Amino acid sequence: MTKKQKKMLLRVLVSLVLLVAAALLPFSGWPRLTAFLVPYILIGWDVLWKAVRNIAHGQVFDENFLMALATVGAFCTGEFPEGVAVMLFYQVGELFQSYAVGKSRQSIASLMDIRPDYANIERGGELVQVDPDEVAVGDTIVIKSGEKVPLDGVVLEGASTLNTAALTGESLPRDVEPGDDVISGCINQSGLLKVRVTKVFGESTVARILDLVENSSAQKAKAENFITKFARYYTPVVVIAALILGIVPPLFVGDWSNWIHRALIFLVISCPCALVISVPLSFFGGIGGASKCGILVKGGNYMEALAHAELVVFDKTGTLTRGVFNVTAVHPDECSEKDLLEIAALAEAYSDHPISRSLREAYGMELDRSRVAEVEELSGRGIRARIDGRGVCVGNNKLMDEIGVAWHPCHHVGTTVHVAIEGKYAGHIVISDEVKEDAKAAVQALKAQGVKKTVMLTGDSRPVGESVAKELELDEACTELLPADKVEQVERLLKEKSQNGKLVFVGDGINDAPVLSRADIGIAMGAMGSDAAIEAADIVLMDDKPSKIATAIRLSKKTLRIVRQNIIFALVVKAAVLLLGALGIATMWEAVFADVGVSVIAILNAMRMLRVKSLQ
Numbered sequence: 004m005t006k007k008q009k010k011m012l013l014r015v016l017v018s019l020v021l022l023v024a025a026a027l028l029p030f031s032g033w034p035r036l037t038a039f040l041v042p043y044i045l046i047g048w049d050v051l052w053k054a055v056r057n058i059a060h061g062q063v064f065d066e067n068f069l070m071a072l073a074t075v076g077a078f079c080t081g082e083f084p085e086g087v088a089v090m091l092f093y094q095v096g097e098l099f100q101s102y103a104v105g106k107s108r109q110s111i112a113s114l115m116d117i118r119p120d121y122a123n124i125e126r127g128g129e130l131v132q133v134d135p136d137e138v139a140v141g142d143t144i145v146i147k148s149g150e151k152v153p154l155d156g157v158v159l160e161g162a163s164t165l166n167t168a169a170l171t172g173e174s175l176p177r178d179v180e181p182g183d184d185v186i187s188g189c190i191n192q193s194g195l196l197k198v199r200v201t202k203v204f205g206e207s208t209v210a211r212i213l214d215l216v217e218n219s220s221a222q223k224a225k226a227e228n229f230i231t232k233f234a235r236y237y238t239p240v241v242v243i244a245a246l247i248l249g250i251v252p253p254l255f256v257g258d259w260s261n262w263i264h265r266a267l268i269f270l271v272i273s274c275p276c277a278l279v280i281s282v283p284l285s286f287f288g289g290i291g292g293a294s295k296c297g298i299l300v301k302g303g304n305y306m307e308a309l310a311h312a313e314l315v316v317f318d319k320t321g322t323l324t325r326g327v328f329n330v331t332a333v334h335p336d337e338c339s340e341k342d343l344l345e346i347a348a349l350a351e352a353y354s355d356h357p358i359s360r361s362l363r364e365a366y367g368m369e370l371d372r373s374r375v376a377e378v379e380e381l382s383g384r385g386i387r388a389r390i391d392g393r394g395v396c397v398g399n400n401k402l403m404d405e406i407g408v409a410w411h412p413c414h415h416v417g418t419t420v421h422v423a424i425e426g427k428y429a430g431h432i433v434i435s436d437e438v439k440e441d442a443k444a445a446v447q448a449l450k451a452q453g454v455k456k457t458v459m460l461t462g463d464s465r466p467v468g469e470s471v472a473k474e475l476e477l478d479e480a481c482t483e484l485l486p487a488d489k490v491e492q493v494e495r496l497l498k499e500k501s502q503n504g505k506l507v508f509v510g511d512g513i514n515d516a517p518v519l520s521r522a523d524i525g526i527a528m529g530a531m532g533s534d535a536a537i538e539a540a541d542i543v544l545m546d547d548k549p550s551k552i553a554t555a556i557r558l559s560k561k562t563l564r565i566v567r568q569n570i571i572f573a574l575v576v577k578a579a580v581l582l583l584g585a586l587g588i589a590t591m592w593e594a595v596f597a598d599v600g601v602s603v604i605a606i607l608n609a610m611r612m613l614r615v616k617s618l619q
Contacts, residue, residue: 015046017045018042025083043086069270070271073089073270074089088595093595123147135153135207143200146163146197147191150190151189152165153204157182157199157201158183158184158198161197163192164192164193166192176192186207186208188209242270245267249266250262265585272597272598281573281609286306288610289559290302297545299544301540308523311504311505314456315456315552317460319459321528322528328361328435328436333432334432343432346395347366348370349371350386352375353375354386382485383462393424393425394426401485410431418434418436419464441548445552452560456499458477489518490517493508497522507526510526519540528544542555572601577597
């Protein structure tokens, strides 16, 4: 509990004691009024001040105004104990709300407790702790056992095991050694590591994730916007209704005191706190619960949209498959296998694509990049370069057709990389990828969640794409696609969904930004350290498990269920008690329950979203 909350709790307790004392004292007239005014002012001065201040700024119809009007009115009609009690219970509700929101924020903060406090850097032969913001790209930092990785980088020396649970939600550690990438936010569990920094702190994975989570509340769901607009019109309507209730009936039947008392009860009941608080808190809790599972949602609007997912479209490489390619066949036409691999590896020397890395690894020797010039990466087709002064093209069937080189297919199933030298076909290399262990289960889980169609888009050849689609039991596979073709396919699929249905695209963040942006919801898979994915996607999964997509959908559906429960519960209870209050049946105590009680119950219901272990 914060210092501010402790002060409020003390005010509540002291006011309660003073209220009981005032009720027991045998006073009447002005002494009795004074006795009740003391606890009333103690517990309600801030509410009265906010009401006056907001009225001065043109913001009249809010909960502070309603509480001030109802309690002051109660004092004017001689109902001193009820006036103090209403304000007291209102403040109890506010205290509970503050505590609940604080717990939610603490939960998210603890789940995302990845911000590093310092970085160790060598200066003058000694290790010095500096602010991560002070470390530049290219600097070498030292990470001791038990410390957080403060910045993204590459391991230069040492081997260790990293705990990535804060990022991925998974307890399985990750081994690293020289040459491996490490990302900020992980915890070094064993050995000493020397790491060369590749990104400044402001651009690091941890900074981007923290910014994403902290700003997620800015993207409001439709339900949140609805409640905001509803409260804007609802409050003045009920104030006018209360005025009518307090003035019109007594003009005909008299008994002004009774009708004014009913109007005040009506005002207390009508306070929209339960809706205004619980709906945003439900989405906030949903986002916090998702982050606990390693699923970062950029806003409540995406959480709400995901619950209506009808079509899920996957990129293949790095999403359904591991993206770890291995050369499985080398078939030269006019040179040796070694020469064909060397030419292909040199052409791909400057590319970070997984296929490029696999070719370099298969060659296995140091590459002399000075032999390579005029490198041109052709999106969705391959590489064009000059190697030893000769024009070389390395890529897929489309590239060979484009340059007019006759090629021939391979009987091996896999991605075929063709090589042409000076316009002549030199042979091809076959590269195979592995399907992820949980990919098939992920597809089945999506269908169990009500997803009507699963589709895979890939630039691979038809045999490779159809083989993967058949293994995973996907509904459709579109193969041999360029990045622009993927956008066209998404446009086509968008026309197949129902009016309220949503299309989800899942990619690994490499060359997927246009499609991630075009889909109703873009999900980036395995996006640790991928700037493009974090920027373009609406939801980021911090590990490589496609099964997390079904988890995200379950979470979104649970969030929406809780939001609907809170809205229906609050409106039904308030409508019933409002009617009873207008008829003179409900007392001020029922009014307090309709306001504070409903708010507390709705907040407790919303906080269930933070308990999501069973959904992992």
